[in-house]
Amino acid sequence: MVNEDILSKSTIGVRRLKDRKELLILGKYNLPTAISLLGLFFSFGAIIFSFTHYFNYAIVCLIFSGLSDFFDGFIARKLDLSEEERSFGTQIDSLIDIVSFGISPILFFLNLGLTHRYDLGLFFIYLSCAAIRLAHFNIHGINESKRAKYFTGLPVTYAALIFPLVYVMETFVENLTFVVIVRTTFVIVSILFITKIPTPKPSGVFYVIFPLIAVLLTFYFLSTPDSISR
Numbered sequence: 001m002v003n004e005d006i007l008s009k010s011t012i013g014v015r016r017l018k019d020r021k022e023l024l025i026l027g028k029y030n031l032p033t034a035i036s037l038l039g040l041f042f043s044f045g046a047i048i049f050s051f052t053h054y055f056n057y058a059i060v061c062l063i064f065s066g067l068s069d070f071f072d073g074f075i076a077r078k079l080d081l082s083e084e085e086r087s088f089g090t091q092i093d094s095l096i097d098i099v100s101f102g103i104s105p106i107l108f109f110l111n112l113g114l115t116h117r118y119d120l121g122l123f124f125i126y127l128s129c130a131a132i133r134l135a136h137f138n139i140h141g142i143n144e145s146k147r148a149k150y151f152t153g154l155p156v157t158y159a160a161l162i163f164p165l166v167y168v169m170e171t172f173v174e175n176l177t178f179v180v181i182v183r184t185t186f187v188i189v190s191i192l193f194i195t196k197i198p199t200p201k202p203s204g205v206f207y208v209i210f211p212l213i214a215v216l217l218t219f220y221f222l223s224t225p226d227s228i229s230r
Contacts, residue, residue, distance in 0.1 A: 028088040032076035036093050039068030043100040050104075050111040056221040058108055059164050063214045065100040066160020069093065070202070070210060094134045101159040102130035108163070109182055119183070126186050129193040130156050136194075150198035154189065161210070162189060164217050171224065 027033070042065035049058035076089055106123040133156055140152070166185050170178050192199075202210070 027092075028085045030081065030085060030089075031079070032072045032081075032089050033092060035068050035072035035075065036089070036096050039065045039072065039100055040096045042068060043096070043104045046100075046104045047107050050108045053111065054226060055108070055112060055167075056224065056226045059167050060218050060221050062100070062104055062108065062160050063164050063217055065104070066157055067211060067214055069097060069100065069157045069160070070207075074202075074207065090138060094138055097134055097156050098127075098131060101156040102127045105159055105163050114179065114182060122183060122186050122190075126190045129190040130159075133193040149201055149203075151201055152196055152198065153194060154192035154197075154199050156193065159189065161213065164221075168217070168220065 042061045046058045046061035046065065049055070049061060072089075072093065076086065081089070106127060110119070110123065133153055136153070137155075162185065166181060169181055173181070
């Protein structure tokens with residue numbers, strides 16, 4: 001009887017300690033969350049390198065923030081997470097995404113020299129469309145992703161692949177042509193973010209293709225001279 005009382009008190013004590021930890025520390029901590037935060041780390045690096053004009057390092061960080069976002073959801077779907085953990089993961093992922101694929105590309109090209117008032121207006125429109133896209137996903141995307149093979153609109157993560165490919169052209173075209181290409185890309189991507197068009201969900205071989213392209217682009221950028229701001 002005494003042993004049962006001790007065991008009961010011990011169990012209650014453990015539960016209270018666990019409850020106190022949950023009260024003291026906000027958030028849900030698991031592997032997908034860690035990968036999402038890793039993506040935020042790369043996005044922070046992209047911003048810092050952009051301001052210090054290490055543009056090749058910045059674009060590589062953007063690529064790896066995309067890879068982090070690409071795989072945190074993939075891993076989350078493989079794990080047996082609670083509903084609260086999944087909800088928390090969705091929210092923190094969206095907050096990080098607006099930094100990684102909304103603000104980060106803007107600051108990259110802003111520091112590269114696209115500072116005309118038209119560019120600033122275009123950047124704001126792009127950022128607004130990215131925010132709208134993420135808000136839509138937070139409301140509808142979870143249910144859609146469970147039964148559909150397509151996303152509605154272009155996921156913001158694709159910016160981590162589109163803008164590095166655009167930046168590759170900087171070496172091969174004249175300055176004015178490159179600026180036109182960048183501006184056109186921002187317009188097209190902004191429209192695709194908020195247009196109700198089906199975008200195939202990544203599956204199968206795409207989980208090999210994206211990392212392969214990322215590695216090739218990383219090797220290219222790290223082996224070529226940095227661009228000079230315009």
